[in-house]
Amino acid sequence: MKTGWLVVNHFLQTNKFTDLYDRLKKGAKQAGLSLLVKTGCDLLNEISSGFLKEQEKPDFVLFWDKDVRLAKALENMGIRVYNSAKAIEICDDKSLTHQSLAGVVPMPKTVIAPMTYESVGYTDLSFVETVGEALGYPMIIKECFGSFGAQVYLVHTLEEAKEKVKSLAGTPFLFQKFIAPSSGRDIRLQVVGEKVIAAMLRYSETGDFRAGITSGGSMKPYEPTKEQRELAVLVCKTLGLDFAGVDFLFGENDEPILCEVNSNAHFKNLYDCTGVDAAAAIMEHIADKLEGRA
Ligand SMILES: Nc1ncnc2c1ncn2[C@@H]1O[C@H](COP(=O)(O)OP(=O)(O)O)[C@@H](O)[C@H]1O
Ligand SMILES: [Mg+2]
Structure with a gap:
């Protein structure tokens, strides 16, 4: 064994x-x-x-x-x-995810924040104006490392954006176009070994722009389109992932826009929602690989 x-x-x-x-x-x-x-x-x-x-x-x-x-x-x-260590690293850092998938899948327009040191801070905030002009308001500010929606912010004005930026000095983050048609909803596609094994729609009825369950959202099983499936598998292949939770937002005409990729997606919600056991699928995939079947 x-x-x-x-x-x-x-x-x-x-x-x-x-x-x-x-x-x-x-x-x-x-x-x-x-x-x-x-x-x-x-x-x-x-x-x-x-x-x-x-x-x-x-x-x-x-x-x-x-x-x-x-x-x-x-x-x-x-x-x-x-x-792999590399695949986990790319997924964990949302700026690396973005850079690794640029030109491969549609993503929200993103500007990675210039780096400063915590002890120095952002001594000049005029760059925030430039970003605001490029992305418009409201705008998403997202820490590069974060989960459960806790490090994702929606700012409505230049002043609000500057305040948030100031408070993030020393923390890597990015600015992102707010995909308004997707406010409060997104989809999670669970990929294992080049196959989408289950998917769910996450939606918020609390008015929160974040669709995640931890942010107060609900979930229901979802039947992904062929395009959504193919993009999710392409994301995993590009990043060298054996398995992942791939999340898409909905664009103007419901076209998929990649939100983020989770290399260690929690599978309890997915199981409760769809009855699909991602843990079993992951272990089966590893067994197949070890035996040279995949
Ligand atoms: N650019 C965006 N436009 C609209 N909604 C977004 C955008 N980015 C994130 N969200 C919402 O915020 C939630 C959390 O963002 P996400 O990038 O997935 O961070 P986390 O790693 O904390 O889950 C998403 O599930 C989605 O509902
Ligand atoms: Mg997420």
Whole structure:
């Protein structure tokens, strides 16, 4: 039996996360794989020596964390990591996602904020005027690293934009055109191994522009169009993802506009909504790859 490590964050042990780990372990069993949970702290010895004897090496690592340095260290020891360190890194940083997919899929017009240092701050805010003229108001300001909608802001005026920019000094972020027809709704397509296995529509009835469940939104199963499916698979192929949650906004004529890509998409909501078990599909995909079937 092939053995893998499920590498998770040592400090995220709330039920929200441990339930995901349990589901992955169950999926592994169904796929005929054994899966051992390890955290970055459990692996400190291995990582600091940079060496593992062949017989101590797992056949694969399922990396359910965003600690890309740890993922890279495991790859450097010759272990196959799903998703790869590079793919996780690109998805985690929304500016890298944007740059990696430019010209490949439609995305909202985006301006990556000029960098400053926290100790220096934004001593000149005139660039915000230029951005406002290019993108119009309201405008989205989004931190490069964030999740659950908590680091995404909608600003309505130049003054509001400048205030937000000032408060983000030292934090990488970007400006983005607000896709108004999509306000309060988006879709999540779950891709595993070049296939869309399930999708859901997320919508907010609270007036929040963010469609996510954590922002108070609701969800229902969604039947994606051929175009949406093909774009989601293309995104994963381009970024080298074995699996991901690919999110689209709706343009003027409902055309898909990529919002973001989640390399470690939480699959509980998807399961509750559609009954599709992404954890099982992911483990089956890994088993297929290990056996040379995919
Ligand atoms: N450019 C945009 N135009 C309209 N709505 C957006 C835009 N960007 C994000 N949103 C909304 O905000 C939500 C959170 O943004 P997202 O980029 O997915 O960040 P997070 O990683 O926090 O989920 C999205 O699900 C979507 O509903
Ligand atoms: Mg999102």
